[in-house]
Amino acid sequence: MRRTPESTPCQGRPEFTSDDREVLLRVAMVCFHCPIRVACREGAEARGEQFGVWGGKVFGGHKKPGPKGPRSHCQRGHDLTVEGAVYVSPRGDRECRTCANARSARRWRRIAEAKFNSLNGANQ
Ligand code: SF4
Ligand SMILES: [Zn+2]
Structure with missing residues (x-):
């Protein structure tokens, strides 16, 4: 997992790598205030990230069981x-x-x- 620079809005927020899709959807908006949003998403796609929010895009994650x-x-x-x-x-x-x-x-x-x-x- 690489997110740079150190001051991005997701720093220190474990929700961004949750495997719960609802949590990911809730925090994804924060990325739209992030200066490296596009690079973050492209990097995640290139690396084939399986979970988390990267550049405002939700990758994977499970639906909560009903x-x-x-x-x-x-x-x-x-x-x-x-x-x-x-x-x-x-x-x-x-x-x-x-x-x-x-x-x-x-x-x-x-x-x-x-x-x-x-x-x-x-x-x-
Ligand atoms: S775009 Fe979102 S996930 Fe990527 S570094 Fe910025 S805040 Fe974090
Ligand atoms: Zn009752």
């Missing part, structure tokens, strides 16, 4: 693998049944409180 299959837990940590844990709404949205029940309980509590307040004049 989520593998359905999730085993919801955002709040409820187990989604047990029978009946996933609620499918009439619109086909899937969500954690425990969270959905809690949300609906909160909603009914708000409605009940509003009714109670209107009957008993909580704001007077």
